[in-house]
Amino acid sequence: MQKPKSETLVIVGMSGGVDSSVTAAVLKEEGYKVVGLFMKNWEEFDEHGVCQSSLEYADVIKVCEKLDIPYYSVDFIEEYRDQVFKQFVDEYKLGFTPNPDVLCNREIKFKVFFEKAMELGADYLATGHYCQSLLVDGEYRLVKGADPLKDQSYFLYTNKKEILEKVMFPIGHIPKTEVRAIAAKYDLATKEKKDSTGICFIGERNFKKFLSNYVTxxxxxxxxxxxxxxxxxxxxxxxxxxxxxxxxxxxxxxxxxxxxxxxxxxxxxxxxGEFHPHLYADTLTATDLSFVSGVWNKELPFKCKAKVRYRQKDQDCTVVKIEGDKIFVEFDQPQRAITPRQSVVFYDGDICLGGAMIEKSGPSYFEMNKTLPEIQ
CATH class of the missing domain: 2.30.30.280 (Adenine nucleotide alpha hydrolases-like domains)
Known part of the structure; x- marks a missing residue:
């Protein structure tokens, strides 16, 4: 028997941004028992001796006090360094351009942070991601956020259905403009705060200068x-x-x-030239497969949509075959700059099926001595 909302504990992962702030506000308004939990993953002081994570936590405190909900902080600096940042630096040393946000969601937010929330007695973990966890045909699916300009399902494709059963995305069904309006309605300290950009949990900075501290x-x-x-x-x-x-x-x-x-x-x-044929290929091979259902449960070959980078429009493709941990994909149209160690993520309509890490593309149209088809 399902608990009443007033007895259902939802721990909200709060970053000090407007999205997680509104997530907590929405859940409180709906009647849930809400607790804010700030995750400290990076500690570095600027030239003025100020730690950015301390500033973010200060905003979390302001929001939680405004909403009259408890708040706590947990430290995952060591886990983030060992499981995310080290791999990030190692791949840059090899010449790749990795995407730490995918790894951070898999190893930190929806693993150690999720486990900490459950350990604290949470019935659900809630985050301010723009995506949805919906029950479809008796199984929890990862579904795109309603705001196409903010959809973050691309970064969360490694989440399994068992995790999604215990996760809430309370703002995934509303546009960003409405999120800002809700923040203003509650007069939250983060109502006019700019969206964070840059590396996951490291923030916006001179990337070249930052990376030079770790790579020669x-x-x-x-x-x-x-x-x-x-x-x-x-x-x-x-x-x-x-x-x-x-x-x-x-x-x-x-x-x-x-x-x-x-x-x-x-x-x-x-x-x-932006359309140089060496930049384009219509096939790729990817590895490190991860499917929301746990397995690929579609008959091959299977036509679906895919993205090879965040914010790219969905591209028509065919999953040709899967061999062990490798997946082979053909696109209807040539794709520009398919980049190793970035993710290819698959969709069936608005449902995210899962994804994989790109190993290689091509051969390119240049290598095949073909004339580049019209790019749509």
């Missing part, structure tokens, strides 16, 4: 695919496929874009 870089050459040297870079690791900004390359003609890297030679390959 050497200057090297920008080369075209035929081996022509066209300039110098400050370290191959800093650059990612499809990048245009920050190259420092000029001259007559179309802008330069990164089309590849050779880490063994510390070379960054560049070519002119």
């Amino acid at each position: 870089f050497e200057d090297g050459d920008f080369e075209t695919l035929d081996g022509t040297k066209v300039g110098r870079h400050t370290g191959a690791t800093y650059y990612t496929l499809g990048q245009r900004k920050g190259l420092g390359l000029g001259g007559q003609g179309e802008p330069w874009f990164v089309v590849g890297k050779d880490m063994s030679r510390n070379v960054v390959f560049v070519e002119r």
